[in-house]
Amino acid sequence: MSLAHPAAVPKHRRSLPLRVGTRASPLALWQTRDFLERVTRFCPVLRDAKAFEEHQLITSGDRIQDRKLAEIGGKGLFAKEIHEALLDGRVDFAVHSLKDLETEMPPGIVLACTLKREDARDVLLPGPALAAADPGDPFSALPQGAVIGTSSVRRQSQLLHRRPDLNVVMFRGNVQTRLRKLAEGEAAATLLALAGLRRLGLEPAGSVPIDAEVMVPAAGQGIVGVTVRADDTELHELLSGIEDPEARAVSSAERALLAALDGSCRTPIGGHARVLADGRLRLTGLVARADGSFLLKRSEEGSAKDAIRLGSELGRALRRDSPADLFA
Numbered sequence: 001m002s003l004a005h006p007a008a009v010p011k012h013r014r015s016l017p018l019r020v021g022t023r024a025s026p027l028a029l030w031q032t033r034d035f036l037e038r039v040t041r042f043c044p045v046l047r048d049a050k051a052f053e054e055h056q057l058i059t060s061g062d063r064i065q066d067r068k069l070a071e072i073g074g075k076g077l078f079a080k081e082i083h084e085a086l087l088d089g090r091v092d093f094a095v096h097s098l099k100d101l102e103t104e105m106p107p108g109i110v111l112a113c114t115l116k117r118e119d120a121r122d123v124l125l126p127g128p129a130l131a132a133a134d135p136g137d138p139f140s141a142l143p144q145g146a147v148i149g150t151s152s153v154r155r156q157s158q159l160l161h162r163r164p165d166l167n168v169v170m171f172r173g174n175v176q177t178r179l180r181k182l183a184e185g186e187a188a189a190t191l192l193a194l195a196g197l198r199r200l201g202l203e204p205a206g207s208v209p210i211d212a213e214v215m216v217p218a219a220g221q222g223i224v225g226v227t228v229r230a231d232d233t234e235l236h237e238l239l240s241g242i243e244d245p246e247a248r249a250v251s252s253a254e255r256a257l258l259a260a261l262d263g264s265c266r267t268p269i270g271g272h273a274r275v276l277a278d279g280r281l282r283l284t285g286l287v288a289r290a291d292g293s294f295l296l297k298r299s300e301e302g303s304a305k306d307a308i309r310l311g312s313e314l315g316r317a318l319r320r321d322s323p324a325d326l327f328a
């Protein structure tokens, strides 16, 4: 069956089904199935029930649940096995949370498209024992010494910088697991990505989104990215048809910032770009120490066409003005 569609007429025919690689968490599956629906809308020839085959892959990040990501080697762990399946030809493309993808793709793999961003903000979720947080100032509403569950050094550092009295405890596992721990009182509150909660329909009452310049999100947070083999030009062309140019611009700036900072995965780093009314980009970058004792945050504006340069330059400036040991 041919993949003919309005934007790209394929040069040759390939056989269906197309095999999509995905993690097996409820969020990953939601994102993958949502993506397939979008492709199908864009390319009606794929509306066949058998056009796609879902391959659920277990990654190292899924297997190791008892340690901080920062300690076990960071974000690449959610993608390594998926990249391998792609390079081995076991799958044809793969759907990822962009924030879990390393800034530089392994040789032979390209980021074929980035999808429209869901809300990039982190959200503060108070547990049952806590009154709803004050939307005006979510941090100061937390009681003295409160226990906050998170295993993200980025969230931890920003919290502790504002509230050194808080006690941060490790919270890992998928979104549902963390919500269960919160309900069982393992922490008074937790912080999660709003995007994941919203996609799963789990955005609880009383949760407070925190402005992205107050709690700087992770680069790529809220954006789904799709990878393909670099030599599969036909599929690359098809997938890039549903690219969201704004998501590409903001994520390019954020990921270039992250790459320029080249922190070890233990370094708390945040990056968030948005498009201003005049079409320019505003990028905010953050570097901190995990205990919050050092925190540097800066914003720059620039042309969306130069998103990568904007990110690299802000990243280099932040690096220059931070203690060298953060980048060991």
Ligand SMILES: NCc1[nH]cc(CCC(=O)O)c1CC(=O)O
Binding pocket: 097, 098, 099, 100, 175, 191, 192, 193, 194, 195, 196, 220, 221, 222, 223, 224
């Ligand atoms: N690290 C896990 C992860 N990867 C992507 C998301 C949320 C969805 C997104 O950012 O697109 C989450 C959960 C979280 O951080 O709360």
